Amino acid sequence: MPVIASPEWLLLGAAALGYLLGSVPFGIVMAKLFRLGDLRRIGSGNIGATNVLRTGNRLAAALTLLGDAGKGGAAVLIGRALIGEDAAQVAGLAVFFGHLFPVFLGFRGGKGVATFLGTLLALAWPVGVAACGTWLAVAALFRYSSLSALAAAAAAPLWALAFGRPEAVILSLALAALVFVTHRGNLRRLAAGTEPRIGQKTGET
Secondary structure (H helix, E strand, C coil): CCCCCCCHHHHHHHHHHHHHHHCCCHHHHHHHHCCCCCHHHCCCCCCCHHHHHCCCCHHHHHHHHHHHHHHHHHHHHHHHHHCCHHHHHHHHHHHHHHHHCCHHHCCCCCCCHHHHHHHHHHHCHHHHHHHHHHHHHHHHHHCCHHHHHHHHHHHHHHHHHHCCCHHHHHHHHHHHHHHHHHCHHHHHHHHHCCCCCCCCCCCCC
């Protein structure tokens, strides 16, 4: 973690901004724009890009991915530009909580993978790129979005150490722990062999 040097009220402001950005549900927005129906009643019910992809609309899924990742990156970059590195980390944690517990959806949000990666890319881009590469490699090998997310989350703190970015280790550990918590159902389905693969629609085997 960086040295906490900014006044508390500024850090609270960074947290509030990050949380509000994180609360914007891009999956829901895209589902409405593309008339895909209620995303929470489709597939897994999750509001992220993977579930949007299950509707068959790749453009909507791509825009959801960009939006969810972008808000994570934006929170970090704004906090850093306006206040400092300590605010960037606070905003990064807050934007992730906003995605998981969005005020606009009754505090029931997504699993945070895209936001996690976007946050890392802005916080320490080599770490973020390596985490994205981990996600892509595991996805290419196994075609499980959840397994890819878990692998990327577990690897992120190790990448932070490998790239000499100790200031990113604690936050990446915290975010990774939350990714594992939000994917506990996926872990059970992976163990049981019932987890859907990337691009698989509801009802496919």
